[in-house]
Amino acid sequence: MCCDDLEQALKDELIIIMDKFYLQDGRIMNAVESQYYIRRENRDSGYNYYGINFCPFCGMGISFVAQGFSS
Ligand SMILES: [Zn+2]
Numbered sequence: 001m002c003c004d005d006l007e008q009a010l011k012d013e014l015i016i017i018m019d020k021f022y023l024q025d026g027r028i029m030n031a032v033e034s035q036y037y038i039r040r041e042n043r044d045s046g047y048n049y050y051g052i053n054f055c056p057f058c059g060m061g062i063s064f065v066a067q068g069f070s071s
Contacts, residue, residue, distance in 0.1 A: 005057035013039065015052070023049065034063035 001007040009015040016039050020028055026047030028037070037049040038056075053066040061067050 002055050002060035002062060003058040006055050006062070009057070015039070015056075016049075018049075020049075020051075032063075033065045036062050 001010070006015065010017065016037055017035050018037060019035060020037075026039075026042065026045070026049055028049045028051060030050050032051030032053055034051040034053050036052050038052055040048045040050070042048050051063075053061060053063045055062050
């Protein structure tokens, strides 16, 4: 991980790593291409996921896209 804060957020499942094609317990709310998602519990229907390309704590590029591995 880029920093301890992100590692802790992953441990707390505030931010999760997943492949969006296997998403079954919620829906993705934005169009950011990433394997990192901020997860928000939705009272009615599972979770809302927000894709992020950059670490919200230190600003490091964390997704494949931000690191330049796309295409
Ligand atoms: Zn970080």
